[in-house]
Amino acid sequence: MERIPIISEIADVIDSRKDADPHTSYVAKLFSKGPDAVLKKVGEEATEVVMAGKDNDPDHLIYEVADLWFHSMVALSQAGLRPEQVLMELQRREGTSGLVEKASRKD
Numbered sequence: 001m002e003r004i005p006i007i008s009e010i011a012d013v014i015d016s017r018k019d020a021d022p023h024t025s026y027v028a029k030l031f032s033k034g035p036d037a038v039l040k041k042v043g044e045e046a047t048e049v050v051m052a053g054k055d056n057d058p059d060h061l062i063y064e065v066a067d068l069w070f071h072s073m074v075a076l077s078q079a080g081l082r083p084e085q086v087l088m089e090l091q092r093r094e095g096t097s098g099l100v101e102k103a104s105r106k107d
C-alpha cells in the first residue's frame, strides 16, 4: 500500500500503542478502555466539529476536525484497518458525482 506522509506515520504510532503503557500514552490509555470507548470518542469529536462549524472561527474548526480525524484513525487501527485504505476509497470515488452514484443504487 502506498504510504502517505504524516498520515502513515501517525497510523504507525497509533498501531504501536496497542502494546504500550497506558500511563505514558494517551492512545494506549484509550485502547485500554475498550472498543466502545474508542467509538464513543469518535462520536464526541464529531459533535465538537458540528459545534465548531457554527461559530465562525476557522482555527477552532481545523482543531476539532484534526481531533475527529485522529480519533477516527484510532478507530480504524482498532479494527485492524489503515487510513490509507480510506484514502484509496476516496480516490476510487474521485470524479463520480454523488448524485450520479446515488441514482445508480438499486434500492
Ligand SMILES: N=c1c2ncn([C@@H]3O[C@H](COP(=O)(O)OP(=O)(O)OP(=O)(O)O)[C@@H](O)[C@H]3O)c2ncn1[C@@H]1O[C@H](COP(=O)(O)O)[C@@H](O)[C@H]1O
Binding pocket: 010, 013, 014, 017, 024, 025, 026, 027, 028, 041, 066, 067, 070
Ligand atoms: N494527534 C494526536 C492527538 N490529537 C488529539 N489528541 C488527544 O486527544 C484527547 C482528546 O481531547 P478531549 O479534550 O476531547 O478529551 P480529554 O478530556 O482530554 O480525554 P478523555 O479523557 O475525554 O478521553 C486529548 O488528550 C488530546 O491531547 C491526540 N493525542 C495523540 N495524537 C497523536 O498520537 C501520537 C501518540 O500519542 P500518545 O499515545 O499519547 O503518545 C502523538 O504523538 C500524536 O501524533
